[in-house]
Structure formats: structure tokens, C-alpha cells
Amino acid sequence: MAKKIKDPGLGHNSKKNIKGIVNKDGSSNVIHLNKKFNIDDLYTFFIELTWWQFFLFVLLGYTLLNIVFGFVYMAIGIEEITPSRGNFLDDFLNGFFFSAQTLTTVGYGGIAPQGVTANLIAAFEAMIGLLSFSFITGLLYGRFSKAKAAIHFSDNVLLRDFKEHRAIMFRLMNSRKTVMIEPEITVTLSINEKNKEGEYKREFYRLKLERDKIMYLPTVWTIVHEIDDKSPLFKYSDKEIENLEAKLYALIQYHEESFGQKVYQITSYDFSEDLKSGVKYTPSFSFDEEGFTVLDHDNLDEVTRMN
CATH class of the missing domain: 2.60.40.1400 (G protein-activated inward rectifier potassium channel 1)
Structure with missing residues (x-):
């Protein structure tokens, strides 16, 4: 005689053709409603992403930050970091690439902030860059060091x-x-x-x-x-x-x-x-x-x- 076991957490209530709780790859098949967002969930979210999704997020975040700061440098006057080229696209690209140099702390030296406002913004952006890359480095370590069966x-x-x-x-x-x-x-x-x-x-x-x-x-x-x-x-x-x-x-x-x-x-x-x-x-x-x-x-x- 087969012996039943207690509900392992899946529930006895059912319906015809009910879906499984666990997918073949081991992921959960449960749809969560009204789940409250918690900042602590961000780490788990980025750790559980596939590699291509993770690097896509990094690329999009990096590009978006540079676009935002590129427009900031345009707003305070591109002359604060380099002479204007006379058209919007060239000036924006100068602001974008200066932002990329500042965010990564590369600093080629071809463009440099001239005024107090531009220096303050560049200093703030450099801090964001250091924090961002520290966060990404921690996530990379977490992804590589996470014990996982194969x-x-x-x-x-x-x-x-x-x-x-x-x-x-x-x-x-x-x-x-x-x-x-x-x-x-x-x-x-x-x-x-x-x-x-x-x-x-x-x-x-x-x-x-x-x-x-x-x-x-x-x-x-x-x-x-x-x-x-x-x-x-x-x-x-x-x-x-x-x-x-x-x-x-x-x-x-x-x-x-x-x-x-x-x-x-x-x-x-x-x-x-x-x-x-x-x-x-x-x-x-x-x-x-x-x-x-x-x-x-x-x-x-x-x-x-x-x-």
C-alpha cells in the first residue's frame, strides 16, 4: 500500500491540467502578485540573470549614464569643458565622451573641465563611476563564486x-x-x-x-x-x-x-x-x-x- 506524505508546500487544492510548480531547469513556475519591492532583492536579481542579460544591463546602464551627463554638460554650457563646435551633435558627442572618460576615471587629457560648475559635476560623476564599477565588480565575483550544481x-x-x-x-x-x-x-x-x-x-x-x-x-x-x-x-x-x-x-x-x-x-x-x-x-x-x-x-x- 502506497503511503502518502504531507503536503511538501505545493498545496492539495488543484484543477484540471494544472501547471507544475517547478520547471525542468529548476526555476520556480509561480506567478507572484502584489509582491513588494525590496532594495535587498537587487543583488539576487542581478545574480540570477543570465550572462547575456547581465552584460546587457551593464552596457545599457553605462550608456544611459553617459547620455544623462552628456546632456548635463550641454546644459551648463559645453564651453565649460571644451570649445563649442557650433552644432548640437558634435557638442553632445564631446560631452558624452568626456562623461565616459570621467565615469571610468580614464582622463585622456584632451578635454578638461574649466569652471567650478563643470568641476563639481565631474567630481560627482567620478564618484558615481567608482561606486558603479565597485558594484559591478562585486556582482561579477558573486556570479563566479556562487556555488552551483551542474x-x-x-x-x-x-x-x-x-x-x-x-x-x-x-x-x-x-x-x-x-x-x-x-x-x-x-x-x-x-x-x-x-x-x-x-x-x-x-x-x-x-x-x-x-x-x-x-x-x-x-x-x-x-x-x-x-x-x-x-x-x-x-x-x-x-x-x-x-x-x-x-x-x-x-x-x-x-x-x-x-x-x-x-x-x-x-x-x-x-x-x-x-x-x-x-x-x-x-x-x-x-x-x-x-x-x-x-x-x-x-x-x-x-x-x-x-x-
């Missing part, structure tokens, strides 16, 4: 015959060359079904795995849940499992050598989209002529039909 999960989860029963399984491997030390995984099954009152409810089960912890992982780990009489999926046929509104949530933790600490990664599988039946995984690693183990990362999702 697990590659298979895109599919399989339903197949296994030993005397059936099993559902998926695979994972480390995207880095380091060895995963003491990896441990927890898999939660969420089943969404209509009850006798016609309401949809979610029930949660912690799946018993063939192995949920190993000493180290240099290659590929296949996570297997055998569908025996104690499994919550035992009462369903293969066809019913394929049509089941069910999701798997997998959380893995291990010691990462690169950072010298424990890291975590989460993913999810939707039975309606990711489940494949009657197939098995093809080997992801082989051996070369010299006896070395060769791990092919492109084969993690490869399957073949079972005989």
Missing part, C-alpha cells in the same frame, strides 16, 4: 518492464569533469485526480528508489523506482500511467569539488509530456582502445525499443 538530467522519463515488475526511471550526469561526491536524490510524485465530489486534488508520495544515495558518480546515474505493490503507481496500467496527470519532482544534492561545499539542483517531469514507454536507455559511456572510459553527453536521452 547536473544534466535526461529530457525523458521512461516506463518499462523491470525485473518482475515495471519501473519508471530517468538519468542524470555531471556536466563538469569533476566527480560528484556522495550524491543523494529525493523524488516526489504528485498525482492530480478528480475525487467523488468532482473536485481535483493532488496527492503526494515520496518514491522508494532502487538507490537514493551513492558514494561518488563519475559517469551516469539511472534513477529507478520499481512499481511494486507498495508503489502509488501499482494500481494503474501502462496506458493509465501515460494518461495520468502526474509530475515528478527530483532534488539532488552532492559535494562539489570546484566550490568545496554541498550544492543542490531540482528538476521536474510531466508524465503527459516527458513519459516514454516500452523503450530503454542506450549506454552513454564506452571504452576506447587504451581502456579509458569515454562519456558521451549527447547520448543521455537516447533510447531504443525493448525487445
Whole structure:
């Protein structure tokens, strides 16, 4: 008899075709309404950006600051830093590039503030530049030093015959060359079904795995849940499992050598989209002529039909 577990924070209330709480990449799928902005959230916001988004923000911020100060120098009179060229565009470009030199504290010497007002503005801009680049440097360090797992999960989860029963399984491997030390995984099954009152409810089960912890992982780990009489999926046929509104949530933790600490990664599988039946995984690693183990990362999702 399958044993239900307490609500892990996802809620029992449900509806038909409900979306998963966690995306496959581990990000949250929750829509937040009326969330109050907190200045402390800025650091998390910039840390969580992708690299191209981060550098785009830096480029846009840098350009915008120089445009603003370029107009400021135009407003006080471009003659305060350099003789006027007689047209708006050339004068603005002089103000823009002088701003860039001041903001970065480069100071080529071709243009220099002449009056008190221009010197005060340039001094203020130099302070903003120092603070801005210190902030960006801190963010860069935070992004590089942030301990992060690099697990590659298979895109599919399989339903197949296994030993005397059936099993559902998926695979994972480390995207880095380091060895995963003491990896441990927890898999939660969420089943969404209509009850006798016609309401949809979610029930949660912690799946018993063939192995949920190993000493180290240099290659590929296949996570297997055998569908025996104690499994919550035992009462369903293969066809019913394929049509089941069910999701798997997998959380893995291990010691990462690169950072010298424990890291975590989460993913999810939707039975309606990711489940494949009657197939098995093809080997992801082989051996070369010299006896070395060769791990092919492109084969993690490869399957073949079972005989």
C-alpha cells in the first residue's frame, strides 16, 4: 500500500491540467502578485540573470549614464569643458565622451573641465563611476563564486518492464569533469485526480528508489523506482500511467569539488509530456582502445525499443 506524505508546500487544492510548480531547469513556475519591492532583492536579481542579460544591463546602464551627463554638460554650457563646435551633435558627442572618460576615471587629457560648475559635476560623476564599477565588480565575483550544481538530467522519463515488475526511471550526469561526491536524490510524485465530489486534488508520495544515495558518480546515474505493490503507481496500467496527470519532482544534492561545499539542483517531469514507454536507455559511456572510459553527453536521452 502506497503511503502518502504531507503536503511538501505545493498545496492539495488543484484543477484540471494544472501547471507544475517547478520547471525542468529548476526555476520556480509561480506567478507572484502584489509582491513588494525590496532594495535587498537587487543583488539576487542581478545574480540570477543570465550572462547575456547581465552584460546587457551593464552596457545599457553605462550608456544611459553617459547620455544623462552628456546632456548635463550641454546644459551648463559645453564651453565649460571644451570649445563649442557650433552644432548640437558634435557638442553632445564631446560631452558624452568626456562623461565616459570621467565615469571610468580614464582622463585622456584632451578635454578638461574649466569652471567650478563643470568641476563639481565631474567630481560627482567620478564618484558615481567608482561606486558603479565597485558594484559591478562585486556582482561579477558573486556570479563566479556562487556555488552551483551542474547536473544534466535526461529530457525523458521512461516506463518499462523491470525485473518482475515495471519501473519508471530517468538519468542524470555531471556536466563538469569533476566527480560528484556522495550524491543523494529525493523524488516526489504528485498525482492530480478528480475525487467523488468532482473536485481535483493532488496527492503526494515520496518514491522508494532502487538507490537514493551513492558514494561518488563519475559517469551516469539511472534513477529507478520499481512499481511494486507498495508503489502509488501499482494500481494503474501502462496506458493509465501515460494518461495520468502526474509530475515528478527530483532534488539532488552532492559535494562539489570546484566550490568545496554541498550544492543542490531540482528538476521536474510531466508524465503527459516527458513519459516514454516500452523503450530503454542506450549506454552513454564506452571504452576506447587504451581502456579509458569515454562519456558521451549527447547520448543521455537516447533510447531504443525493448525487445
